[in-house]
Amino acid sequence: MSFLSRIMVLKSQAHFSAGVYNRFGGPSPAGLAIEGSRKKKSGQAKSRVGLLILGFMGVYVVIGGRLVEYAMKDQEVVSSILPPDRLMASRPDILDRNGEVLATDIRTVSLFAEPNKIVDADEAVEKLATVLPELDVRDTYKKLSVKTSHFAWLRRQLTPKQQSQILALGIPGIGFRPEKRRFYPGGSTAAHILGYVNIDNRGVAGMEKYIDDQGLADLASVGMTSDQPLEPVRLSIDLRVQNIVRDAVVNAVNNFQSKGAGAAVIDVHTGEVLAMASAPDFDPNDPQEGAKEGWLNRMTNGTFEMGSTFKTFSLAMALDTGKVKMTDTFDASKSIYIGGFTIHDFHGQRRWLTVPEIFQYSSNIGTARVIDIVGIDAQKDYLTKFGLLTKMQTELPEVKMPSQPRVWKKINSITISFGHGVSTTALQTGVAAAALVNGGKLIEPTFLPRSREQADEIATQVIKKTTSDEIRYLLDFNGYKGSGRVARVPGFAVGSKTGTADKVVNGRYSATLNFNSFIAAFPINDPKYAVITFCDEPKTGEKQYGGTISAGTAGPIAREIISRAAPILGIEPKFGEGGSALLVSY
Template identity: 35%
Template sequence: MNTLVVRPTRVRTAGVRQQILLTAQQRLMILMLLFAAAFLLVSMRLVYFVLFDTSAGQRSAGAFIPARADIVDRNGVPLARTIDGYSIRVVPSKLLNDRNYLAGELHRIFPDMSRADLLAKLTGPRPTYIRRRALPDQVAAVNAIGDVGFDFPREKERLYPQLTLAAHVLGFTNAEGHGVTGVEGAFDQRLIDKATRGEPLALSIDARVQGVLESELGAAVANLEAIGGAGVILDVHTGEVAAMTSLPTFNPNKLTGSDPTTRRNAVTYNLYELGSTFKPLSIGAAIDNGTVTNMARRYDASAPLPIAGFRIRDSHPGRWYNVPETLIESSNIATARIADDMGREPLEKLFRALHFDQRPDIELKERAFPLWPKHWGRVTTMTTSYGHGIAVTPLHLASAYAALVNGGIYRPATLLKLGDRAPPQGRRVFKAATSARMRQLLRLIVSDGTGKQADAPGFRVGGKTGSAEKPGAGGYRRHSLVSTFAAAFPMDNPRYVVIVMIDEPKGNAYSSGQRTAGWTAAPVVRKVVTRAGPMLGVFPDQSRDVDVSELTPLLRRNEEAP
């Protein structure tokens, strides 16, 4: 029996394996080369974008430019900005639920809207807005109703994060996003222009000082049961407005349903006869003109002054007053006699130089034209010297007092932060020596006269009271006063003017039964200066004051005239 042995064929696996590894290595190299080429191409492209292509950067930067520029205070605190907000809109043709049911649900979410108004929107022929500026919880509540007829478009919304703070300065925008009043209206083009809207608009307002002025004036208006008030703080050397407020105020975030009369800026748009606050201006004109050359000269104020069938009176029994006493005792009679000696031309020239015959100098559109005397005769010269027969805005008075104490230079007020820019050159309206003398006299009024309650220890406040009866049908209303205090500080080197005006204060326990400015407006100035002074870089210093040593011997208390 034969046995067949078969030997299997040898497989050359080593060569095949080597060939496979070689092929894999070749493919890997090709992939690496492709990856390196792609990486190089991307890198070159990126380098090109960085070095040569500016359009991408412009597109990227443009994505962050707001639809309307922010408004900030002088320290960068946001006062107005544009955000993407929700609106609530109804499309009546798409509503699925009963309209009366939906009106009830919406009234529960928006109690400030009547059911009837809501039902009218739900049954109208066209899509309409339920709320253009809706809060997130309101959007969620309407969405929870579950009707497809409601939609919630995102729209550009102007937000005022400080609520009522500086509302009259800022103003507001309309539904189309354009400014209507205030800074929003005055600088509308600047705020929407593509070339400038990327940069915030910096105002001269200091939000901290604004808050102080609003809180102190607001408390006084409430405690005195007044119908309103106005206040402004002005840099005497640059014209920058550090604070401006008008009461009553409003919230620009919630215009719907608010009283339109509260949106009127009393500082720039309301006219008042500001009474005795004009006396220092008139005395300054008389000194400038050479009518008053001796502070010791006396004027007869012992009896009412008859003129053209009228009698000029003081609010208290008088006597013979020299110039410092005329201001300290706030004598209408003595001031009128000084103005009469001076004559019409110098006083009228001064008032025109202070722009009392023009709208106030500031960027806002809301600026009133003063009530200027139609016929300027002898009586007009005498009465306007103590603030009767001429009506201006509180801002007119602030700019005038700045010129009175800063060395005699009138500059327009501004709401823009000047920063490193030089202030306007201005115009001389008082001699420097006259300004120095008036600083002494204004300080005396606070230290020894009707303005004692404005004296803030260490701040060397100077100023003048003004309590003027408001005109009405048939003459002046004796029981309706505009009480004003015009002040500056520190009087040895004035930095700021402060004007506080209270409209029709009541004489109550808060003011010891008094309605005049010395009891109503002057204390507000003291509180504002004490709180805001350090914020403005003015700190109390009890060791300094205005040198009034040559004037104090002229003050004669309760002494009879010879």
């Protein structure tokens, strides 16, 4: 390198370091200034990043706090926010055994207001009243006048027409919220079986409550339901037969001027309830209309003394123990006096009676003689096995516990043998009757489909098959020659037993008020179905069959049901001797 080149390089280096170091090798004042500037800028950058991070954190804290606040407040306070899916959560459709819809969901809307956004509460109320005439004006004005309120329900479940008319009013601060409403196409047809739901579409009674109790209500409470359709719930009910049964009991209330009536049709081999109705009833679409009398399901949630239908069970236990035979005779010539009470017969024959005659003439005296041989302990055990002293197990929530004497004395045993002293539900009486004719198997009733194989797995043998055959003979005998003739339907062999019980009024048996029951099975030679009917406090009845007693009231209900339902259920009528049809050519 030349000398000149060396000078230029040194000059360059000297120029580069001139602002940083002095001639003694230390930093110059200018260098210190540059270094301080760099540190200052770096510190400012860090501060800005820190402030930015703090700002974002503050925003997220506010959002989180508001979410917590909303979560802890009532739904009404925050419901102006878009509704979550669970507000539109579906209930499963309910179908009958043939797939007919018994209950389903329909989309609807509910009207709400945000009072803090209402400009003129008076004007808003006046406009709403033009579309909703039944609107409580004073209460609505009170809601809309609270300017600190962010939400208030005004009307739940509007019709599409009402929604359209309210939208046309153009009221600020008024909105609609999508919801679902339960709809029952059959109205009152199966009211006590289906039950109903509340304004929030939650099951309150019947199978609707049963469905919620199986887990639907728990899922809904934690928001795990959605608006997607659920698998339908199929019932054992046959809507065709249900319509017939409901018609029959409503007609009975009207025609016999009775306090109430009820009936059920049961498959004797599966325990399936094909139809059940209680009147008065209600419309599940508007359950409040029937709140006074219609809500009570008299078939399962009312207990009654079932009268002479209990003689069927008394004779069954007597025959099953082997202590009594069909050919035995018993003295029914005189009344029985015991414990200050007189036991007498309504259709007294005043002679010795065979077991079939005791059943045919519904002899209280003869039944008392029979049950005396059976004994109190055995009687109580058999009635327990028949399910008549314990609470019935089935899907319906509305089931009442039967009542019985605290201490069974001889007088209790005698009166219970012919249906006084024990109160039980009509449905479980029908279930016990089914056990007497199906070969002796007690099968708990169900409102859900059940196969015969499934029924056999849970069935309990309560009497011998031979005893069941003898009871079928007695029912058939009574259907031809006794009080059961009222329900004899041409072509269909119906075996039956009447029961007329005096009602207890103010602790005493009334001489004018009856509770009438009737049990039947058909075709009695090979029973498929059992029918239980009752008529509570009838004021009139079919005179040719005894007026207000069972043969004139509860019996005709069974006759109407069997005559209309048997062909639908596939029971072929048989005429002529031996059941062979007599064909005549013209």
